[in-house]
Amino acid sequence: LVSSAGNGSRCQLHSPTAMPAAGAFLWNRRMMIQANCRGFAVARFMQPEPASYARGPNIEATTFMQPEQPYYAHHPGRFLYIKDEQSGALFSAPHEPVRAAPDSFCFTAAPEEITWEVQKHGLRASMGLSLPVDEVVELWQCEIANTSAETRVVSVYPYFPVGYMSWMNQSAEYRADLGGIVCSSVTPYQKVEDYFKNRDFKDKTFFLHETPTDAWETCQPVFEGEGGLHNPDAVQKPLLGCGDARYQMPAAVLQYRLQLQPGERRTLRFLFGPARDEGEILALRERYLSADGFAAAADGYRRYLEQGRGCLHIDTPDRELNHFVNHWLPRQVFYHGDVNRLTTDPQTRNYLQDHMGMAYIRPQTARAAFLHALAQQKPDGAMPDGILLDAKAELKYINQVPHTDHCVWLPVCLDAYLDESGDYALLDEPVPGQGGRSVFECVSRAVEHLAVARDERGLSYINQGDWCDPMNMAGYRGKGVSGWLSLAAAYGLKLWAHICVQRNEDALAERYLSTAEEINRAINRHLWDGDWFARGITDEGVAFGVRDDREGRIYLNPQSWALLSGAADAGQRARMLRAVEQQLETPFGPVMLAPAYTAMREDVGRLTQKHPGSAENGSVYNHAAIFYIHSLYGVGEGDKAWGLLRKMIPGPDPEDLLRRGQLPVFVPNYYRGAWHQYPEHAGRSSQLFNTGTAAWVYRCMLEQLFGLKGERLGLRIAPQLPSHWQRARVERHFRGAVFEVSFIRAADVEKLRVELDGVPLREPLIEAVEAGRRYRLCVSLPMIAPVDENITE
Numbered sequence: 086l087v088s089s090a091g092n093g094s095r096c097q098l099h100s101p102t103a104m105p106a107a108g109a110f111l112w113n114r115r116m117m118i119q120a121n122c123r124g125f126a127v128a129r130f131m132q133p134e135p136a137s138y139a140r141g142p143n144i145e146a147t148t149f150m151q152p153e154q155p156y157y158a159h160h161p162g163r164f165l166y167i168k169d170e171q172s173g174a175l176f177s178a179p180h181e182p183v184r185a186a187p188d189s190f191c192f193t194a195a196p197e198e199i200t201w202e203v204q205k206h207g208l209r210a211s212m213g214l215s216l217p218v219d220e221v222v223e224l225w226q227c228e229i230a231n232t233s234a235e236t237r238v239v240s241v242y243p244y245f246p247v248g249y250m251s252w253m254n255q256s257a258e259y260r261a262d263l264g265g266i267v268c269s270s271v272t273p274y275q276k277v278e279d280y281f282k283n284r285d286f287k288d289k290t291f292f293l294h295e296t297p298t299d300a301w302e303t304c305q306p307v308f309e310g311e312g313g314l315h316n317p318d319a320v321q322k323p324l325l326g327c328g329d330a331r332y333q334m335p336a337a338v339l340q341y342r343l344q345l346q347p348g349e350r351r352t353l354r355f356l357f358g359p360a361r362d363e364g365e366i367l368a369l370r371e372r373y374l375s376a377d378g379f380a381a382a383a384d385g386y387r388r389y390l391e392q393g394r395g396c397l398h399i400d401t402p403d404r405e406l407n408h409f410v411n412h413w414l415p416r417q418v419f420y421h422g423d424v425n426r427l428t429t430d431p432q433t434r435n436y437l438q439d440h441m442g443m444a445y446i447r448p449q450t451a452r453a454a455f456l457h458a459l460a461q462q463k464p465d466g467a468m469p470d471g472i473l474l475d476a477k478a479e480l481k482y483i484n485q486v487p488h489t490d491h492c493v494w495l496p497v498c499l500d501a502y503l504d505e506s507g508d509y510a511l512l513d514e515p516v517p518g519q520g521g522r523s524v525f526e527c528v529s530r531a532v533e534h535l536a537v538a539r540d541e542r543g544l545s546y547i548n549q550g551d552w553c554d555p556m557n558m559a560g561y562r563g564k565g566v567s568g569w570l571s572l573a574a575a576y577g578l579k580l581w582a583h584i585c586v587q588r589n590e591d592a593l594a595e596r597y598l599s600t601a602e603e604i605n606r607a608i609n610r611h612l613w614d615g616d617w618f619a620r621g622i623t624d625e626g627v628a629f630g631v632r633d634d635r636e637g638r639i640y641l642n643p644q645s646w647a648l649l650s651g652a653a654d655a656g657q658r659a660r661m662l663r664a665v666e667q668q669l670e671t672p673f674g675p676v677m678l679a680p681a682y683t684a685m686r687e688d689v690g691r692l693t694q695k696h697p698g699s700a701e702n703g704s705v706y707n708h709a710a711i712f713y714i715h716s717l718y719g720v721g722e723g724d725k726a727w728g729l730l731r732k733m734i735p736g737p738d739p740e741d742l743l744r745r746g747q748l749p750v751f752v753p754n755y756y757r758g759a760w761h762q763y764p765e766h767a768g769r770s771s772q773l774f775n776t777g778t779a780a781w782v783y784r785c786m787l788e789q790l791f792g793l794k795g796e797r798l799g800l801r802i803a804p805q806l807p808s809h810w811q812r813a814r815v816e817r818h819f820r821g822a823v824f825e826v827s828f829i830r831a832a833d834v835e836k837l838r839v840e841l842d843g844v845p846l847r848e849p850l851i852e853a854v855e856a857g858r859r860y861r862l863c864v865s866l867p868m869i870a871p872v873d874e875n876i877t878e
């Protein structure tokens with residue numbers, strides 16, 4: 086079903102039907118495309134707000150990227166029809182729209198390209214998609230090969246639907262002078278000011294060919310006719326009709342009539358994308374549409390991805406984990422941090438956590454992002470709901486809803502950044518637009534804002550949401566509080582106090598620590614429910630996420646952050662872990678709450694209206710799951726943490742892959758939960774690769790699983806390898822140095838022993854790391870558990 090090649094840098098799926106939504110994504114500085122194994126695709130580009138150049142056949146709402154994106158016959162995609170001119174037999178690549186059962190099929194996700202290969206009727210069709218680094222254009226290289234023993238005559242029709250472009254104006258025609266099809270439209274608007282905003286939009290969609298075509302069609306309804314997409318009318322005729330689209334729905338269709346000798350192959354290259362005018366189209370053609378143009382773009386893209394390689398290369402007994410960590414995880418972290426999920430107003434918490442991830446990938450970008458975010462801090466120390474990335478950006482969607490947690494992410498993410506980079510100078514950097522205040526002062530103000538935004542019980546207000554976006558009605562009347570945020574505030578205060586100590590700001594540190602303790606006490610007084618912490622208290626004073634609740638009895642986040650904040654003592658900890666295990670853990674990871682709500686709770690909010698087991702209503706919400714894992718490592722529960730961490734990556738066994746319906750090439754924002762309510766749907770991936778999870782997974786792997794964690798003085802070694810691993814090798818880049826680390830479990834080892842270049846260390850800490858140096862570490866670990874026979878090394 087799923088295999089890998091290229092040492093894990095290629096992930097291959099051998100069926101177009103077993104995991105129909107499985108796919109991969111590519112992005113560059115201006116666009117992204119998510120394409121699935123069957124040929125459907127969703128692409129967005131920035132102008133500067135996200136826009137599309139291929140749409141569904143009806144007016145589409147502009148919205149943010151959605152989980153469990155549905156696909157349907159006329160969904161945008163990129164296809165090839167292939168007709169045998171002698172027998173009339175028809176199939177299509179990759180699978181849609183004809184859906185003929187292939188003789189063989191291979192979808193390949195690679196970091197720099199996505200390819201499909203289909204074998205049918207003695208023919209092999211392949212399609213490959215790649216992107217340049219800086220321009221909005223898809224580079225398509227297709228090949229058709231005769232794998233039979235006879236000479237074949239075939240027609241190949243690339244079919245790139247463009248969809249419903251506009252209700253004001255849409256058309257398409259073939260342009261011999263440009264060498265392809267150009268679809269034109271006017272982005273619909275009504276307000277005069279929008280005319281000026283839209284004037285420079287890329288309202289054309291082009292499809293250019295390198296090899297001259299035999300015929301074309303540009304009008305979607307004419308192409309499809311009565312035959313439907315499975316068997317379009319136009320394909321039944323010897324040649325396409327070469328028609329225009331005049332206020333009709335455009336499509337880009339070409340026809341190549343090819344005669345192929347046995348073994349012969351033909352390569353066809355195309356460009357697909359948006360443009361403002363013909364000049365832009367010609368320039369893209371010039372630059373890219375040739376073998377050399379494609380090769381140069383591929384080179385450039387490879388160099389771009391190099392920047393996202395990350396700082397960790399692993400070789401463990403778990404082969405699929407190695408592939409994931411070496412090739413895919415840092416790529417996903419880099420995507421988030423380099424292009425900010427292709428938004429112009431990332432949610433503040435997302436922006437900060439995405440750049441926490443960037444601290445391990447390209448720290449200077451993280452540094453700039455923290456300064457950029459702080460420049461938008463409000464006069465009272467609060468952080469805005471979203472960070473505006475350019476002058477024209479506006480707060481949209483969820484960023485118009487007041488959430489109370491944004492300040493928390495400053496100490497949390499900066500702490501990680503400082504540990505990794507050692508860049509304590511950042512703290513003294515003045516923040517632009519903040520009247521000369523330094524980073525340290527701004528963050529202190531944020532932390533103090535958290536300390537103040539509490540009620541008479543000492544708990545943090547929730548307003549219309551905290552980390553949980555749709556928990557919008559627990560406190561919208563101004564009284565309700567968040568248990569999670571109170572814990573997170575206590576934790577944030579402690580982290581910041583620690584940084585104060587390092588700066589000899591002892592009085593400040595003491596103040597923050599005592600506030601943190603005060604919060605922890607308030608939480609224990611008001612929110613400890615006997616076996617776990619409640620999620621919050623509503624405007625009406627009702628605690629929720631408690632044993633008396635029939636639905637939403639227990640939430641994961643308060644337990645995780647109680648471990649981090651130190652609110653839980655050893656007895657509470659044991660009870661909480663048991664409760665989580667019994668009520669929240671599933672074969673696909675821990676769900677965020679249980680039981681999932683089946684009806685609206687007006688004193689909790691719209692999360693309870695989401696489908697049970699989806700998203701925040703009790704899915705395995707991976708962001709929440711990784712907080713829990715991080716906190717488990719924090720209290721030394723390494724094996725437990727590992728078990729849950731491994732569940733976050735689909736596979737390797739085929740049954741699990743089928744359940745998730747996703748390839749192990751990214752962490753999705755969730756897997757369906759409601760394990761007890763809807764077991765047949767549990768585990769299914771949301772396919773949404775926008776998630777703060779990625780940064781935290783990378784962090785947990787580096788700092789906790791392998792225990793190669795930065796701190797002010799250097800690199801501390803404190804691994805928590807799963808006890809059944811006998812050995813592992815890791816290359817860790819840190820502050821310009823390279824650490825080659827080999828971990829070995831041995832019977833004669835009683836406690837962690839670290840040798841540096843053959844010399845035992847007194848403390849497992851490498852101080853004063855020298856950039857450019859290669860350090861060889863041998864880390865010996867005691868045996869904890871017997872060897873698991875199932876694990877092959």
Ligand code: CEZ
Nearest residue numbers: 150432434435483552553554555700701775
């Ligand atoms: O958005 C995420 C946010 O980007 O939800 C997380 C939150 O911490 C992230 O910052 C948990 O709520 O508004 C909604 O109902 C959406 O479902 C969002 O909550 C969700 C998006 O689906 C993810 O892109």
